[in-house]
Amino acid sequence: MNIPVRPILSALTRHKAGVFLIALQVALTLAIVANAIFVISERVIYISRPTGIDESNIVVVDNRWVGALTPEQARAKTAADLAMLRQLPGVADAYADYSFPAAGPWATLWGISLDANQKSPTSYSEAYFTDEHALNTYGVRLVAGRNFRSDEVTSGSQLEQSTSGPIIITQDLAKKLFPAESSLGKAVYVGGVPRTIIGVISDMEVPAVGTRTFAYRSVLSPIRWADLGGDQYIVRVSPGQAEHLRLSLAAALYRLSRERVIDAVDGVQSFHSLRNKAYSRDRGLVILLTAASIILLLATAGGIIGITVFWVDERRRQIGLRRALGAKRSEILAHILTENFFIIFMGVCVGSLLAFTVNLALMHYLEMMRLPTTYIALGCALLLTLGQCAALTPARRAARMSPMEATRAAIV
C-alpha cells in the first residue's frame, strides 16, 4: 500500500497546536519514564540480588550489655553466650560480629592494595570480624584454601582492633585483585599492613546497604569481636527452626544472664525481615516510580485518544470525500496511524534529548548513574507502540465511516 506522506505532513501543519501538545506530552513522558525505568531496574538489582548466605536459616540477635564493661568482661560474656547458643537444639552455629551481610547496621570500608605504597587502592572492600565459626554460620562455601584456625583469631572490640593476621576473601575480590592467578598465599596491603590470603570463599555480600561497585568484595578478618556495648549474634539454625528460635532465643539468653537488653520487639529478627527493612526505601521508590510511570503512560494514551477522536470527527467530510473517490478503508486507517506515528516520532526525538538532560541533572544533583541508551530506545519503542495502540480505535472508527454517512454528517 502506498502511504501518501506529503498530504499527511501538510495536514499536520493545519493543527499546529494539537500536534505540538501531543508531541510535548510524549517528550516529557519519555524523559520521565526512561529515567524512572532506569532507576527502577537499578533498585531492583539491590533488592533482589542474592546475599550468598543461607538466608532463610539465619536469625540475628541484637544483644546490648548492661553496665560499663572492660574488654575482658565483654569478651567473656560474649563467649559464654555463643557457647550456650551453639549448644541449643536447632542451632547449627553462631558467631558475634559488628554487622552482617547486605543489611548491616555498620560497615568498615577497606581499601585493598597490592603494594604497600600504592596511592589509591586496587579495590574497595568491606570487612567482617569473624572467628572460625563464621563460614559455617553463613553457610558460605570455601572455594580454595582453608578456614581460620582458632589460634589465628585475635580479640577485638571498638577499643582494640588487631589489623594483622591472615584474611579470607570472596571469589569476586580474588578475581579483581589477581585476575590471572590464584590469590592463595599472596599478601595484600590494608592501610599499609600486609595481610596473607589463606582462603577464598563463594561470593557473599558486604554489610553496607545498596553498595554499587563492590557488593561482593567482602574480607573476613580473624577478630573475635566483643563490642563493649553488645553485639549482633548471627545464628544459623536447622531448616524450619527459624521462627521457633526467633521467639525463644531471647528467653534462653536472659536465662543465662539478666544483665542485658534485647529489645522485646526487634531484638531478635530473621535475616529476611532485617533485609526487607533495610531495603524498604528502595522498594518504596520502585513502587512509586512504577505507579508514576503507569499513570504517565495512561495519561499520554488518554491524551492521544482524545485528540485523535477530535481530529477524526473534524475531518469527517474529508474522509467521506476520500472514501467516495475510491480510497479503501485500509488507506484511511493507514493515514491516521501514519499521522500518529509522525507526531509521536517528533515527540520521542525531542524526548530522547530531554531524557539525557534530565539524567545529566540527576547525575549532578543526586549522584545517579549515566542513563544507558538502551533505556531511551526502550522508552521510544514503548511510546511509539502506545501511540499506535491509542490511535487505533479512533482510526478504525474513521475507516468504518461509509462515504454517504460521512458526507451527510459533515453537512448537519
Place this chain on the structure above:
Amino acid sequence: MFRYYFKLGMRSLSRNVVITGLMILLIAVGVAGSITTFALLRALSANPIPAKSHQLFVPQIDNRGPNRITTSGEPDPELTFHDVVALRANHDATGQAAIYPIYLSAVPTDINIQPVAAKGYAVTADFFRMFLVPFEYGGVWSKADDDGGSNELVIGNDLNRKLFHGENSVGRELPLEGHTYRIAGVMAQWNPLPRFYAAADVQAFDLPPQIFLPFRRAIDLKIPTAGSTGCALNYQGKGWDDLVHSECTWISLWVELPDAAAASRYATFLSAYAEEQKANGRFNWPAYTRLRDVDQWLKYLKIVPSETRISFIVALGLLLVCTVNTMGLLLARFMRRGTDIGIRRALGASRGAIYRQYLVEAAVIGLAGGLFGVLLTVCFIGNLDLVFEPRLARTVHIAAGTLVLAISLAVVVALIAGAYPVWRASRIQPAWQLKTG
C-alpha cells in the same frame, strides 16, 4: 452571569464523562503526588533550628591526610578527644557543645521487669542553651560541674514517664550501669529533625534522646560511644586510654559564634591550630580545616534521602504532563464546539463573554480535580509508610495549609492548561463557523 456559565460548564462536562473524568483524575493524581512528596521533602529538609542556624558551627580538622578512607576527600565529620579538649580552650565562642552518643541501661531490682535501655548523649552543659532545649522540670547541671565530674544528669520526658510516672523527679536518684546519678532536669518534648547535632553518627530521624550525661563524667567513667569510631586502618591501640589519646575520631563539637566577625575569627583560630599541629609534626600534609554552619552541615551530610528528591521530581514531572494533557483535551473539546461558539458570537456575545464562559469551565475542572486531589493527598500522606520508611513517614502531618495548597495548585494547573484553548475558542470567527459548520 457567572452562575449561568457555571451551569453551562457543568452541562458540558457531563456530556463527555470519560474525557472529563480523565482530566479530573489526572489533575488530582498530579496534584496529590506533588503535594505529598513536597510535604515530605519539606519536612525532611526543614531547618531544625531556624533561630540559630547561622550561629552554630561545626569545626572539622583533617587528621588523616592522604590516608583518608572516605571517598569524599573531606576531613572526618567528627574530632579526636584531644582536639576537642584543645579547641574548647578557645574563648571566642559563646558556647561549645562536645557530644557523643551513648546507650545506657537500667536493670530494675524486680526481676519480672525487663531491663530498659535509653539512648542519649554525653554533652557539655552548653548543649542545652545552644540548642534551645526546653525543660519540663529543673534544668541543666552547672557549668562548673562540666569539668568537675558531676554525678547529675538530664533525662527525657518519655523516660521520666516510664520510670517516675511523669512526676517531677528532679533530685531523685537514678542507678544506671553501676553508678547512681542525681536527676538535675527533665527535658520537655524536644526532637528537632533532622537531628543535625549528631547527624554524623546516628540516624537523622530518630525518636527523641532520653538521657544526657555530663561529657567529662562520661569520659571519666569510660562510657564507650554508641556511634561510630573512625580509626586509621593500621590503628593498633588497646583499651580506653589508647583510644582517648589516639587519632580516632568519635566526638562531635559544635561552637556558637554570634556573628560573622566571630565566625571568621574562629575560622582563623581553627586553621592556626591545624598549622600548629602540623608544625609540631603531627600532620605531614597541608593543614586542612572546615567550619560549617547548620545549613552547610546538613547539605554536606546529605541528610535528605535521595529517594525523596527523586519522588518529588517525578511527581512534578507527572503534574507537568497532566497539565499538557489537560491542555490538549480542552483544546479538542473547545474546538469541537466551534459551531456553538460561532452561533453565540453571531447572536452578539462578545469575545470576553466567550472567554469567561470557557475559563469558568476550565476552573470547574480544576476545582473538581483539586477536591479529588485533596482526598488523594490525605490518603497518600496517611499511607506514606507503605512506600517510605516509617521513621521518615512520621515526620509528615496533614496540615490545613497543605490541603489549601492542593486545591490552589489544581485550580492554577487547570487555568494554565485552559488559557490557550480558551483564547483559541474566543478567536473563532462567527461567520466562518456558520458557513463551514
